[in-house]
Amino acid sequence: MTQAEDRxxxxxxxxxxxxxxxxxxxxxxxxxxxxxxxxxxxxxVIADLxxxxxxxxxxxxxxxxxxxxxxxxxxxxxxxxxxxxxxxxLQISGADQILPIYPTLQSAQxxxxxxx
Numbered sequence: 001m002t003q004a005e006d007r008x009x010x011x012x013x014x015x016x017x018x019x020x021x022x023x024x025x026x027x028x029x030x031x032x033x034x035x036x037x038x039x040x041x042x043x044x045v046i047a048d049l050x051x052x053x054x055x056x057x058x059x060x061x062x063x064x065x066x067x068x069x070x071x072x073x074x075x076x077x078x079x080x081x082x083x084x085x086x087x088x089x090l091q092i093s094g095a096d097q098i099l100p101i102y103p104t105l106q107s108a109q110x111x112x113x114x115x116x
Contacts, residue, residue, distance in 0.1 A: 014044040014078070014109055019052055023059030031059065035066040039075050046108045050082040060095050067099055076100075078108045 017038045023031050038045045047066070049055070055063075063079065070077035081087045081101045090096040102108035 012043045014046045014111075015042040016046045016048055016105070018048045021051055022054040023049075023052060023062065024054065024056040025058045028058040028062045032062040032066065035062070035077075036069060039066070039070055039073055039077065042075060044076045044078070044111065045070065046105070047077060047079045048105065048108075049086060050080045050105065052081075052086050053083050055086050055089055057093075060090065060093050063090075063099060064095055076111070078102055078111060080105055080108050 015038050017034050019031050019034065020027060035045070035047060047063070067077055077100070079099050079101050080103070081090065082103060087096070087101070090099065090101070
């Protein structure tokens with residue numbers, strides 16, 4: 001990436017995708033479609049799970065797949081995880097070691113503070 005591309009990426013306002021209160025077998029496909037759509041043509045996407053209180057293994061898979069998709073597109077995908085129960089599930093699964101997780105929208109928008 002050139003310095004000009006890096007500056008453009010830093011200046012672009014992130015696209016924010018608000019995900020549902022629960023991500024599970026019943027709606028994981030829709031959550032994945034939302035994330036995939038946002039990754040098209042956006043240099044920075046924030047997946048807002050701040051109101052998500054439940055995420056099962058299907059949801060974790062969707063988040064990890066979206067992260068891999070973002071990498072392949074050259075898009076930066078940041079995750080807001082504010083609920084302790086969701087963060088705990090990501091920690092148990094090891095997904096917190098892969099996903100760039102931020103505690104608030106402000107920290108995710110800044111993107112320069114260390115993720116959790």
